[in-house]
């Protein structure tokens with residue numbers, strides 16, 4: 001009799017655990033080591049040069065939406081696939097692409113909302129990305145923007161970048177900007 005009750009109880013438990021997933025079952029607590037969290041967090045400094053050009057034969061970015069007023073860049077939306085190079089000259093070694101967009105986000109100053117992924121294409125960082133989302137007041141000497149995340153080598157990334165304009169052609173709008181990125185990741 002006791003044996004029968006035990007068998008029945010075991011069957012009930014098996015049935016309960018094999019039950020169809022309920023709507024609340026999409027999340028669970030897990031061990032961080034499966035996603036690389038067993039290592040110590042480290043700080044990586046990356047320095048790259050970002051080259052933007054909306055004109056010429058091979059523009060790296062395109063204007064999606066012209067500004068609302070001629071007196072400011074407010075409302076301008078530009079999509080970019082800009083080369084990131086090791087050194088300042090445009091023809092120096094390409095280490096990745098800055099893909100994303102910048103949009104005029106201020107009515108009374110020249111300030112852009114930057115939304116971009118730095119997608120690295122060389123060395124151990126090939127295939128890894130960091131995501132930058134921030135405010136870029138381009139006439140300021142040093143602009144700081146947050147690194148809000150990353151992928152690959154930069155999973156769980158956070159940090160900031162410092163952007164400094166190194167070259168700007170007022171006629172064409174072409175620009176070269178030095179990005180010093182300080183990234184915490186595992």
Ligand SMILES: *[C@@H]1O[C@H](CO)[C@@H](O)[C@H](O)[C@H]1NC(C)=O
Pocket residue numbers: 068069070
């Ligand atoms: C901006 O300037 C252009 C050319 O000078 C003009 O055709 C256009 O109407 C202006 N747009 C606005 C919104 O003032």
Ligand SMILES: *[C@@H]1O[C@H](CO)[C@@H](O)[C@H](O)[C@H]1NC(C)=O
Pocket residue numbers: 089091092
């Ligand atoms: C880059 O361009 C400069 C001038 O345009 C040239 O002197 C230099 O040799 C080029 N460097 C490479 C690596 O092509």
Ligand SMILES: *[C@@H]1O[C@H](CO)[C@@H](O)[C@H](O)[C@H]1NC(C)=O
Pocket residue numbers: 121122123126127
């Ligand atoms: C980067 O990774 C891509 C995709 O795996 C590969 O095709 C490419 O050759 C790699 N580039 C370098 C420079 O290692």
